[in-house]
Amino acid sequence: MMKQLSSFLLLLALLHLCTRTSGQSSPSGASDVTSVLRKSGKFTTFIGLLKSTQMDEPINSQLQKTSSQGFTIFAPTDSAFSDLQTGTLNSFTDEQKVKLAQFHIIPTFLAISQFQTVSNPVRTEAGNDAVGFPLNVVSNGTQVNITTGLVNTTVDSTVYSDGQLAVYEVGDVLLSPGILGTGAPAPAPLPPKAKKASPPNSQAPSRSTTASVISSGATGLPHYAPMVASIGVAVLAALSLCL
Numbered sequence: 472m473m474k475q476l477s478s479f480l481l482l483l484a485l486l487h488l489c490t491r492t493s494g495q496s497s498p499s500g501a502s503d504v505t506s507v508l509r510k511s512g513k514f515t516t517f518i519g520l521l522k523s524t525q526m527d528e529p530i531n532s533q534l535q536k537t538s539s540q541g542f543t544i545f546a547p548t549d550s551a552f553s554d555l556q557t558g559t560l561n562s563f564t565d566e567q568k569v570k571l572a573q574f575h576i577i578p579t580f581l582a583i584s585q586f587q588t589v590s591n592p593v594r595t596e597a598g599n600d601a602v603g604f605p606l607n608v609v610s611n612g613t614q615v616n617i618t619t620g621l622v623n624t625t626v627d628s629t630v631y632s633d634g635q636l637a638v639y640e641v642g643d644v645l646l647s648p649g650i651l652g653t654g655a656p657a658p659a660p661l662p663p664k665a666k667k668a669s670p671p672n673s674q675a676p677s678r679s680t681t682a683s684v685i686s687s688g689a690t691g692l693p694h695y696a697p698m699v700a701s702i703g704v705a706v707l708a709a710l711s712l713c714l
């Protein structure tokens with residue numbers, strides 16, 4: 472009876488395992504934008520912005536595709552955010568936060584050497600609008616300057632670069648007329664303080680106990696040959712369901 476039960480459990484465990492592994496493809500740690508940023512420890516506000524505007528997930532899923540052109544991200548440090556006028560970020564509407572996040576993301580991988588030849592203004596995720604969202608990048612080979620019409624700053628270091636994803640640290644938050652709602656073709660009125668910073672969703676993946684179920688089932692194996700055979704059948708059945 473115990474043997475039968477353990478073989479049944481083994482079958483269940485295998486089925487569970489195969490639905491789990493075929494059902495989800497977790498992003499490889501190498502090109503996950505938030506974990507890249509988290510590693511250096513000084514981009515907490517920017518990570519929060521990417522998460523609350525849900526810009527991180529499409530980037531990560533694009534990076535999984537071989538057809539992706541990659542991404543270049545200008546990441547302002549926490550001190551860059553605290554250099555903003557007090558309450559700036561909190562006064563932004565959700566739409567402004569999305570534009571702000573998008574303006575820091577170029578939907579192409581650009582190695583640092585490519586900034587010497589890039590054509591300005593550089594198109595960002597915020598669009599091609601040279602009045603509302605002008606991102607101009609000028610480099611002499613070692614120094615990279617960025618101007619937006621409202622902000623002059625420099626690339627301070629390369630945080631990450633793997634041919635698909637490039638993350639550069641910048642010393643200032645890249646504001647533009649289109650983000651602030653000034654001088655844009657269709658200016659949105661600056662609303663009064665809307666304090667709706669949604670908390671970053673922290674969903675820890677649930678751990679399964681599959682492995683321990685399998686090993687405890689397997690300890691009952693060696694005694695009876697017929698049992699081994701029936702477990703073998705169960706395994707084959709489970710595997711065929713995976714295919």
Ligand SMILES: *[C@@H]1O[C@H](CO)[C@@H](O)[C@H](O)[C@H]1NC(C)=O
Nearest residue numbers: 609610611612614615616623
């Ligand atoms: C970057 O800006 C600084 C300060 O305005 C300037 O001195 C420097 O020449 C600029 N570098 C490049 C590569 O444009």
Ligand SMILES: *[C@@H]1O[C@H](CO)[C@@H](O)[C@H](O)[C@H]1NC(C)=O
Nearest residue numbers: 609610611612613614615616
């Ligand atoms: C680029 O500009 C910086 C600052 O102006 C200077 O220190 C550096 O030598 C320049 N590099 C080249 C290759 O001209």
Ligand SMILES: *[C@@H]1O[C@H](CO)[C@@H](O)[C@H](O)[C@H]1NC(C)=O
Nearest residue numbers: 617618619620621622623624
């Ligand atoms: C940025 O640099 C340009 C050219 O050097 C200058 O005219 C402008 O005033 C600067 N803007 C800011 C906000 O510092």
